[in-house]
Amino acid sequence: MSAATAERKAKVASVGEREVTIERVFDAPRDRVWRAMTDPKLVAQWWGRGNKLTVERWEFQKGGHWRFVEHSDHGNHGFEGRFAEIEPPAKVVQTFEWDGMPGHVAFETLTLEDLGDGRTQLRTHSIFMTKQDRDGMLQSGMESGVNESYAALDRLLATLN
């Protein structure tokens, strides 16, 4: 493995029991990485991990719904969620659910940082929640009602049920 490849390899860490962060540097400018991650035709070419991928829904806007199905020899796997925040070309916040574990939702925050030398630093932060946690969060968010992003999250969570 070359040094450049080793450097690009993902750094994965568990923060607490229910959080996962991943950091990774891509040897491509930020705009290219952003397009690869947000243009459904391009997403379909890598997201399936080598499996055929069907993009069933891709509403790339705040509150929009995304749904992918991976087709493998072991069967089909559906994944879906909603977009909570979109800030091109730097940030996406979305929910993530796998059909195999309904009600177990991950909130994913993905940021892209322009490293200024043609490379891009990607960071993902995921928090896992059970349906109960999610509903609790929905409740507390509605009570405070101050944080705009939480309010947006609430609206989108309401549509998940």
Place this chain on the structure above:
Amino acid sequence: MVQYHTGMDAGFAAMSDVTRRGILERLGRTPASITDLASQFGMTLTGMKKHVAVLERAGLVRSKKVGRVRTCALGPRTLDKEMAWIEQYKRMLEQRLDRLDAFLERTKGDEK
């Protein structure tokens, strides 16, 4: 005399130690030899063998000796479903990012 549910007891004992939880997380990614585990966790071989033995008794880890190397992997007893899912999710994310990396390499220069 009270008969404890041995499976559950062994599981609690096994998970009560931070190193053992670390070992499970490590083995959730790929199997590893006792020697690898010992060096990764900065322990002696003897110390690591003891930890692995506790995990094996609880069914959380299984090991197999091939030649002079004992390789450990996650055992038949599944962890809490949620924990297993988080582990699986991590691997999935890594695989996706590997694919994204390969995709960006492949399409380099396709668009400006």
